Amino acid sequence: MKRSITQFLILLGAVTLACATLTSAPTAIPATATTLPPSPTAAHLTEAEIIKGIQKSLNIYANAYAENDIELLATVIDPDNKPFNRFIKTRFRTEQEGYDGNRTEDTYLVDYIIQREYNLVQAHIIYDEVAAVDWVFRDLQDGTWVLTEPTVEQTGQVMVRNTEYFTFRTYPWADEVNAQVESLMQNARDRVKAKLGKAPDERIEVEIIPTYGLYPHDDPNVVAYYRFNGALNGVGDRMVIYAPNSYLFGWYYNEFGWEIDLENVLTHEYTHMAHQRSFGNEGSMADWIVEGLAEYVDGIDRAYDLVDAFENDEMIPLVDETGSKQDLANIYSLDTGVSLAYAEAEAVVAYIVNVRGGLDGFWRLAKAYNDSNGNLDTALRNTYNISQKEFEAGWKDWLKTVYLPAYTK
Template sequence: MRRIMLASCVAASLLVGCSQPQASLPTSQPTVVATVAPTSVATSSATEAPSDESSIMAGIQATLDDYARAYNRNDLALLETTVDQSNLPFRRLVEERFNTYQESMFGGGGGWNFTVTEIEERDLGFILAHIEGSGTQRYGWLFREVDGKWLLSEPTAKQIGETIKLESEHFTYRTYAWADDINPRIMELMEESYTIVTTRLGKGIDFKPTVDIRPIFGITPPQSASALAYYQSGNRPRADRMVIFAPNSFAFGFYDAAKGWDGELGETLTHEFTHLINERAFMPVSTMRDWMFEGLAEYVSDSPRASQVSAAVASNQIIPILDTSGSTTPQDLDHLYLLEKDVSLAYGLSYSLVAYIDTELGGLEKFWELASTMNKTAGTGVERYDRALQTVFGMSFAEFDAGWREYLKQNY
């Protein structure tokens, strides 16, 4: 799973435009296999966007100012005034990401600010706002006018209608007409990810997985508010699927202005497809330590989250590989999915572990050897690591851990 970086935002350059980058068509036109027309929902006069662009931008800016103050002051009540309360799944998304950030090592730091630079009118009375955040952070968020105030919002699942099915060379897609402006570019990025992963890892697949493109958060079944995308293995390879939240939605989070949303999304698609190749061409991810399969996916997608890791190294807040406290919910990289906070940082540290093995301990062949040996080695905790690491590298866990920490100091 690819986690949105600290709940979609860390002030001053930690998270996952240039106004809105122009979506280009794929090199080969996607094939439409079957199309179900989306439900037509006319825009009522009560929800039509006003024609005065400047007043709309001013209203959105006022909401963004309150949203920034809510983050800077850790004020949940103020945050709630910026969100469309009638859309319950969307409200949950915004509030859970706010709470996740405030509970992280970066919570309470202040420095949040947003500036709306451009707007586009969308169907159903929605306005897509292009927003500049701290540093190079850029956002594409939807707003709707409610009782004279422009609030963060998105359409409901009923409003965006039925799915449509598309195909490219290596994938089948389930998406929506609401995302017609970006579907072709997403498909092109998915094919690019296929090339990157199969070239980097040296293996491919002989079936077409399904990619679900979600332009809103509230599509059934409910999703984790912290996820930007995830891979789900099926009971057979052709039942595998990848789920991604589309750009121009709050769920997508922010992107770096230098990369554009497509550059940011390309990394995410590469991450998730790495999980699929890991599962189907190498070994099941369920037999690997959490940091191994998540770190590999971050490594192949070239997503080091370097600013977060550097901050953790500088402040001596490195999440350990193993929590030796005896807790029933260990807070470590070995159990990444049990972490109560700083999950995005854990992804960056997992990347660094894979990079350490690849660059300092013999390459990705040694990574796969360690993953396989760990799976076959009896025992738990440090004892298990000692046995596996002695077999593969001729070193103890303490030596491996010390070498990794020195690698962090030298490279971050």
């Protein structure tokens, strides 16, 4: 059966939109330059020939996914760009994990191409007339076009620009989107402030990276992260986001463009900063409090995951009574179902806000949770005078009667 476009986007977005809050320095090591062999000009090819070549590789890419064949996939990934090569393979494995390798073969169509510097070609690719990505290819000179990304040198020297609340670090390769990303970041801050009532005054460094090679030791399954530095004045707080128009960014609705997806991711990350800087990181001992709040604010829609899991009784528990920590308090250490866990975390926060005293009720529980040293039952009794069992029953009833019906309408 063919998947719906929404399922398709969620499937791909499940990886793309996962985020991490890092409380210690990420293992970002200054990138070592990757030098690719000089690529003779593709100028002798007509645009139609280039499109034909890229389309052929895309068909192989789709086939590799359908057949769960990583060796086949490898034939259309740049063999000389090692960090990117590893990145694509890791994403492939992660995406196939959730799908058991039983995928129907998708059809991707090259809509148009833009010939960039260094003989790289950026292709706008459409799936099912709805979803779009912008991927970069280069010609291996034997008729094979491989998926690639610019090297660190090709990405260009970092440019730094300060505004009132942000220090932007951007790269010349992404010049066509940099100004817009900056304005989306400001929108994101406005949204966080409107929703939570407060936003940090401290300035944060925001880096928009168009290539994985810039930070080849970052987790390839994370599209963005916020790092709290701990300094009182906010110096060193940092967000890293993958640039739109890159493989890293992932699929978006062709009709609406990447802007809203990116603004939502920026809103998510900035919520983490606001939580840390403006709300004292209350409740941070439970991952669902941290990620649930960010999901509640960010506008990213994952409820499809929740609909299925609820119907099939495959929810990730709020508290894993077996002690193996496969629960919402430990989202970052879940073996599987991370996107579902984010969806559930958001739904718990939404329940509290709607039924248990608004955002004030949420912050009271968050504080009580840390005060009780991570004992949810104690925190709930101290906050709402109910047990964990009663809370869970109330939450599930609300999911069934209010939250999920509104979603599936």
